[in-house]
Amino acid sequence: MKTLSLNGIDMPALGLGTWPLSGAQCRDIVRAALESGWAHVDTAAMYDNEKDVGAGLRASGRPRDGYFLTTKVWHDQLDPERMIKSCEDSLDRLGLEHVDLFLIHWPNSHVPLKEQMEALLELRARGWTRAIGVSNFTAALVRQAQDLAGGALSLNQVEYHPQLSQKTVRAALDDAGMALTAYSPIQRGAVREQQVIRDIAKHHGKSEVQVTLRWLVQQDNVAAIPKTGNPARLAENAAIFDFELSEEEMDAIFALGSGDGRRVDPDFAPDWDDE
Template sequence: MKTVKVKDTAIPALGLGTWRLSGEVCRDIVKAALEEGWTHLDTAAIYQNEAAVGTGLRSASVDRGAIFVTTKVWYDDLDPERMIRACEESLDRLGLDYVDLYLIHWPNPKVPLKESIAGLMELKERGWIRAAGVSNFPSRMAAEAQEHAEGELVANQVEYHPFLSQKEVLEVCRGTGMALTAYSPIARGQVSEAQVIRDIAKKHGRTESQVALRWLIQQEGVVAIPKTSQRRRLAENLGALDFELTEAEMEEISALGSREGRQTNPDWSPTWD
């Protein structure tokens, strides 16, 4: 598996997203993914599926040390003491001694960012998390978080796909030493409707999803976490690793993006770039 190296952390370039997966469906797709060669799992406390992810991980014939597990703390638990309890509860549900990456899921203006980052650093000091990061942080806030962390954050997970430009966030991530992890990387299936992507897919003998994922992971410092509940999609998505897009094709796909392409924008969202 290709990895994105950030400091001493190697993040697999493709990860299995698990938002809205639950119970046996979640458990079974996690197990299947690991047995088909996936090495990166992404979950969160708010998804209410950490236990299923953990069960799927333990039921697969893989070495825990070879699997990169990411989970996230919800914005109600960003006070350092509450964050420590929340992380302990996540570890209990996952059935793990540590997670490889722990993210602040959404910023919370009611909790000073400096305090939240201090909580992450305490968890790293305890050995409960191997690396720390943030999620859904616009560029200025991501830069501020990295400053408070004295450069220790390794990732900012945000919505990113061909229809949503994240130029500012990507520039800050690269400039401050963070990977950008792209959720909703195939725009909830809408990439198949773009003629540009369809033409490029036909040229390469690939699917539109593979082209969108390749466009993401071919960019410097970008990780993608597509979600699926269908086993046949696991091999398809891994196929994004074994071909390349030309520079012209990369530019054609990039030209589809704008600030209006955002699909995830809940009431508690920060002010986006």
């Protein structure tokens, strides 16, 4: 499987999203994913499923160095002391001594960004996380945060799919030396309705979901974390490394994107980039 380098730490380009899974369904899909070869799982304190994710990780029998785990701190816990406590609580719920990537889930302008970055750096210094990053940060926030972090940020996790361009953020991440993880990568299944993607899928003998995930991970420094609670979907979502999209096919899918395709836009979101 393709991996991305996060300041020297390898992260599989395809991961399992777990929102809004919980309970036995969450535990069982995490276990099934790791048993079938997946090696990257994404969760967050806000998902209220870290205990279930941890149970699935243990049930899989995988050693700790056999998978990559991301979790996040919610935007109302970004004061340094609260962020450190949030990470400690996440580790307790997961039953782990460290995560591989710890992210600020959403920006919060009420806490100085410098203090947020200092807290992230402290968590890394303590060994509670191997890499640090952000989520739902705009291009301007990416630039400011990376400068304050002294280049230590590895990644920005954002909504990204064929109908949402994210061109401005992607350029800022390239300049900052950061990767991108795409959440909601298949538009909650809406990619199946895109005729351009349908035609490309038919050409390759693949599904629209597979073509979309391939389009994402074929880009430089882009990962994707599709969510599924159905074990049968795991094999389909993972079967994207045995074909390649042409430059023309990649461009045809890029052409679908704009700044108007956003589906996740809570009232506490930042002022988004136009594209």
